[in-house]
Amino acid sequence: ETGVTQSPTHLIKTRGQQVTLRCSSQSGHNTVSWYQQALGQGPQFIFQYYREEENGRGNFPPRFSGLQFPNYSSELNVNALELDDSALYLCASSLGGGPTDTQYFGPGTRLTVL
Amino acid sequence: QKEVEQDPGPLSVPEGAIVSLNCTYSNSAFQYFMWYRQYSRKGPELLMYTYSSGNKEDGRFTAQVDKSSKYISLFIRDSQPSDSATYLCAMSGGSSARQLTFGSGTQLTVLP
Numbered sequence: 001e002t003g004v005t006q007s008p009t010h011l012i013k014t015r016g017q018q019v020t021l022r023c024s025s026q027s028g029h030n031t032v033s034w035y036q037q038a039l040g041q042g043p044q045f046i047f048q049y050y051r052e053e054e055n056g057r058g059n060f061p062p063r064f065s066g067l068q069f070p071n072y073s074s075e076l077n078v079n080a081l082e083l084d085d086s087a088l089y090l091c092a093s094s095l096g097g098g099p100t101d102t103q104y105f106g107p108g109t110r111l112t113v114l
Numbered sequence: 115q116k117e118v119e120q121d122p123g124p125l126s127v128p129e130g131a132i133v134s135l136n137c138t139y140s141n142s143a144f145q146y147f148m149w150y151r152q153y154s155r156k157g158p159e160l161l162m163y164t165y166s167s168g169n170k171e172d173g174r175f176t177a178q179v180d181k182s183s184k185y186i187s188l189f190i191r192d193s194q195p196s197d198s199a200t201y202l203c204a205m206s207g208g209s210s211a212r213q214l215t216f217g218s219g220t221q222l223t224v225l226p
Contacts, residue, residue, distance in 0.1 A: 004157070033213065040122070042202050042216030043158065056212040090157050099146045099211040100165075105157035 004093050004106035012112045013081050021076045021109045023091035029104075031055070031097045032074040034066060037088040037108070049074055050097040078111075086113045117141050120203055120217025129226050133190040135201050137217045140184065143208025144215070147179050149188045150202040152219065158202055162188065193224045 005024045013019050025032055031050045035043035045058035049068035063079040072093070078085060088110050092103035120137045127133055135149075146165055150158035162177040164170045164186075170177045178187040186205075190197055200221045204214040 035214075040218070042118075042120070042204075042218045043214070045213035045215070048212050058213060092157075097212050099206045102160055102163065103214060105150075105159070107155070107157045 004091060004104055006089075006091055006106040006109050008109060009107070010110045010112075012114065014114050015081055015083060017081050017113075018077065018079045019081060019111060021078075021089050021091075021111070023074045023076070023093075023106060025072045025074070025093035026104050029093035029095055030072050031094045031101065032068055032072065033092045033094070033103055034074070034076045035090040035092065036060075036085075037090055039087070043090055046076070048097055055097045081113045083113050086111060115140065116218075117215050118203065118205060118217045121220055122218050124221040124223060126223045126225060127193055129193060129195060129224055131193050131224070133193050133197070133222060133224075135188040135190075135203075135220050135222070137186050137203035138184055139186075139205060139215075141205075141208065141215070142181075142184070144205040145207035146205060147177070147186050148204040148214070149175075149177060150204055150216075152200045152202060154199075161201075195224050195226050198223045 033048040034046040037043040047057040048055045052068045068074045088108040090108045092105045094101040149162045152158045167181045174191045176189040200219040202219045203217040
């Protein structure tokens with residue numbers, strides 16, 4: 001069974017640029033959630049996708065957007081990067097979008113905005 | 115005020131000690147409680163999942179939930195150097211059923 005994978009591992013961007021992060025779900029999982037983890041903090045929920053539809057969103061501005069593909073892989077796009085966007089971005093996949101569906105996390109993409 | 119409060123530590127204990135990690139929360143709608151372990155440069159890994167008040171044991175780990183006090187704990191018995199990591203509490207429920215709300219994490223070091 002393949003776990004959750006994310007790419008790239010690290011990324012450096014400058015303020016104002018746009019970035020796309022990618023996530024491959026664990027086999028059989030149809031739900032992907034994205035989280036932002038600032039240094040020394042716990043992960044914060046960005047949004048969730050269930051069967052290619054957004055299924056919940058946290059307190060993040062519209063410049064954070066996402067996609068889920070028919071194979072249930074996912075992308076997180078961030079436009080007009082700000083210095084505060086520097087963080088570890090985690091995706092988590094689960095069998096469903098409900099509260100009893102365990103979320104399995106990938107290793108994350110570390111984004112640095114200069 | 116954050117919905118979930120967790121003492122960030124750092125916490126340093128000798129090998130074999132009993133470790134107690136705690137979180138408090140303010141949202142009474144939370145019904146599902148989890149503990150994740152995160153090693154440096156890795157994603158969080160689920161350790162324990164509980165639904166109701168009371169205790170749940172899994173090997174050296176015991177999770178405790180007191181909904182009346184809005185307080186959850188994780189106990190680690192016979193701690194090992196390999197337990198050195200950041201421990202994150204997480205919870206969900208009510209209007210936040212689909213998302214996990216995390217504490218800020220407690221950094222634990224178990225000294226050999």
